[in-house]
Amino acid sequence: QVPAPTVTKTIELPEGASKTDAVLLVPQFSPWNQLEVRILEDGFELKEMRFNGSISNLYSNQWSESVPSMLFIDPDAPTLAVRERQFGVANGAFVQQFNANQNATPTEPTLPDVRGIVATFSYNYGNVSVSDLRLKPVDDDTTLRYITHVQQLEMLPPSELADDWLAYTCFDLIFISYQDLVTLANSSPSKVKALRQWVQTGPTMVVYGAGEQFERLAEIEKLLALSPLTGDQSDSELRGWRQPTNGDRSKAFKAPRWNQNASGQWIYQNGQQVWINNDGEKPVANTPDTLHDRRPISGNLPPFVVRQAGFGNVVAMSEPYPFPGAIQNWQWMLTTLGDSSWKWYQRHGLSMNRSNTHYWNWLVPGVGLPPVVSFLVLISIFVVVIGPVNYFVLGRMRRLYLLLVTVPLGAGVVTACLFLFALFTDGLGVKGRVRSVTLLDQPNRQAVTSSRQTYYAAIAPSRGLTFPDEAAVYPLELYPHSISRSDYGRREIVWDREQNLRSGFIRSRTQNQFFLLHPHESQAALRVKQPAKGGKKLLVENQLGTKLLHLVVTDLQGVSHYGQNIESETSTSLDSIDQQTLINTLRPVLREASPANPQYFDVNRYENAYSISRPWYYSQRKSTDSDQPAPTEVTSVLETRLRELSSQNYQLAPRHYLAITELSPEVAIGVSRVRERSSFHVIIGRY
Template structure:
């Protein structure tokens, strides 16, 4: 559709302004969506004494999870390296408000520049939970610090972050075949404007303007002017959307944790097929992220889109993916929007606090216009109904849309989000924890019998101390005429009682490490794919300096009561053969909790046979099964218990008592506050102990609800099974309580406490 002169003029002017801004920021900074910058070492006037250059690219979306930092090691002369060079690079993000008590970990990995190569790029996964202001870099080779390749403080703060942060609005990445590279965006926007002005064909991309407006966190930055113009011009608005990105297919990370900060990924069907065929390693990464709990939107999929997605995710002809649920967008219940419905209601306290400027937008006759649709909450205008299908994949969810949903309307996008469900798109609800706010659920997962003050012993000893050091001591010394010895016996007695109390506390807890583990594993035996979610608590009488060791393909989130203000000493993470957490991550005589998530592919399974009306099982799960409930292909439920690894056992038809026993076992291991414990005593009431930049004015969800681990995806799976008498997965499925499934990640192999439980839910 042709544009009026005024529209073209405004488009050109906006592009020129963006290019001027880019020039002002420096040649190395580009028009970008994410936060972060590129850091190049050595910086002038330093010379590359070591013969190496480092290029550190920290650009990525903001969000709780891991940030994939791309580090390039290159020779200074541009020639191939004559021999292998190995350097240890340590990155530690910082934020100026934390001063010396930095809650962000120092992350180290050995990087190699191979012989015969002039440059080599590696990805360093760095946990992120809040805005990065500066980055500390330390580079060592053979134990020697390379000063010119190190920096105490390098700015990586983006101009338009505004200090707003959230775990409620979905951090989103749209991957598309025609998306420009990060460094080419400003020039690409201008080139597209010139080509359109000349009547030439422009690169085809989806019209993301309404989607951006609905998906992003509303702040005091007006988006309407940034999104005006053509769909290609909307890429310039990404500068203000720190939790949104538009990337080419080749920019998909090489490890699934690199996507862990994304709540929603959007792909056209043709692009999903392209990734599958041309970038199989990255497709595997996308699948792992989905299995671990991600949300994937596949659009323009056609009538056979569901079948195509099934084939791509499970090429094995014997695989049996879950059934799809068909739905039309005009029949979606907007109550499933959850927390999103509250954010844009007429009495939104967050918008009032920051003068939020959310304005519903629509594309009419090719022009972006403001509307009053949905400005008071729910949007009634559905637009053209969309044919959708959705199902789970592991802990994740896929929504497939037959048609092209872009640009869409406020109403259509609200219904697409509601199909995913708002409490799945919100990171803090999906994970049942916050990396920014207080987690009172910390006290629901203590290790029974350890780390508890010896109150009864203290009361007994202090009573004896008062009696002995007071009247008994006085009368004894007076009887022997040595009252002047009181100045010795009183402090000595106090020291002895204190020593006894300390010794008792140490001996009662011991010097070893105790743990409590609560794990849910979903396993699809027909494809061999699965994922584990594991909440873990560790208490060490004397913490090992080797720390906690997790698999390289696990995402590990520390579950803290006060994530940003709980100063526990420097945290250190090292990537090598394992993912090692040391320092402030694992301390003596302190209960520390983690949520570990790991997708996997495995041959472990249960083998079932039915013969002459009898059903038997062979345990190939690699662990002892305490209790097993099985549904056969006819929906008949069977039971067995105490099945050793590799053992065979005949199943019996389940009884009501056996189901009750299974339910009782799970309930006994449930989350809960210890008897007599008042967690309100541990709530911080002083405002000066709350970080200023994470207070209510910066986060919309703080007005709505607190994090609760009962909302976590793993807890929802247990709740769903309990509500449906352990038949939630339907025929040809099972649920088993096991000792320890080999694929579920543990930070340390140690004796598990009495409240530990591991559950495997499988389909066969």
């Protein structure tokens, strides 16, 4: 399996100070439960301060990437230290105690009763029975015991929240009340900023207590620094937030199950998940199409409304205390959000457990290939010259004994030529291929970038890859758990002011892929001057830092204007364009840039050959989430946003723009000098 990483951080202890606090984030690329801490001073280890121990991360073969990890924020929750000290009993004893306590007479609870949302999933959270909600309410002690010993659930008070959004990347859903969000914003703005950055990268935040008539939506937008929605404002009370539909409520909710045996397979047809079995095709609900005609429910307001927040979603619930809630309402919310919002592997378009066969469709073209033609030419010349020509010349010279010298010498020359040809073809530097979407909020000077990056290095960089410390970096491995230490060596991360993947992440002459999510501040902008009264042209100034191959800008009335090949730091005017012409112009560009497997490469044949050579991997790892569709880039936040652009009904909101760029300064690249090949960058901005 993938070796656990060694993470290093430099901590400065001020002169005269006896202690200091520091947070060290350790990526969980693979299951690990051993921790070793070494402290060095001036390069020398303080052996008396070395710590070795085990970490109870509850990882097992039952860990599912399709069941959401959830965080509940509540001021009445005890700190982690208090909870572990009070409820740190053996897991087996706890399970029996929890199931027995459900029949006991509880004290008045103050913490959220999480059984409602947990029982929505047939997945067995911690081997604890929570499906029968007709039982009496549980008290706080039982709830805390449950959360302490259950995988993928956590409950924290606001004081325990992290200031770094990367600490939340393991969660798919976060629940917080409106009042707690207000208090947190006043007392700890950095924690709210971290939550805001987290939700911008694709997951979902649920804010309950938004008011009976959702009168607090404006305040929620302000607290999370969300730009006002400029779409359909026919219902001004909801400020453009999307209402759930009766169609979503009546859809059958398919709860993920671990290791469910089923005869069939998942496939993707036109971006939709379809289960094929012996009985024929059975369509399965996929991420809702936000562009589809969605009729809201009639009568009273729904229990929740939804809006996009960057790549993620914010759900506002009217109830001040929605727990435990009805399973049907939780299923309604999850169906409205769509699977890729709360399934980690779908949202990221990769798996840390299962095969990522889409690895093959985003390779750096033209590198790492065997020089077949040059080999045939050189070997043909070698055979002719070293054979009859060499024999004839030496025979005329009466020096046939020199064949013992000329033959190996000629073979060495041909081998050197092949080596030099491959060296000059691939070069000594790093080549890359990047596919990215950047959401740019100019008024707030905020941006969030989702990118898929492939690197090919003839000689691996000595310092590895370096990314900003606020970027989430995920290696996209073809077979994650089949990699051994001998494949990459020790994985080492140096996490100081930057995130340096120093060793074990990139190999020479190998296509190395990564998926990045990067919320950050940005000064990039597209300056737009509205046309004079009666005018039809927009004047724009490109301050995005790169050439704009295609640019679409909407004015205050939502009319689209189009231009192309706009150099950086230049101004130009844009003519208006109708929607159909615009779609016909952009759709071929998007289609040509779509990921595709190399020509003549058969993924199925490769998979079959690999399953024969590595039977252990297939027998152990294919069982995890076996009832779920295979990992694919189709469901990722990156591809979902790009797929929307080619939709027949796609329409930019007023005061927005779409730019297909030559490069993207907003994308964090792991190497300072990299030559991009066949990259594709999109910037969607608000001015």
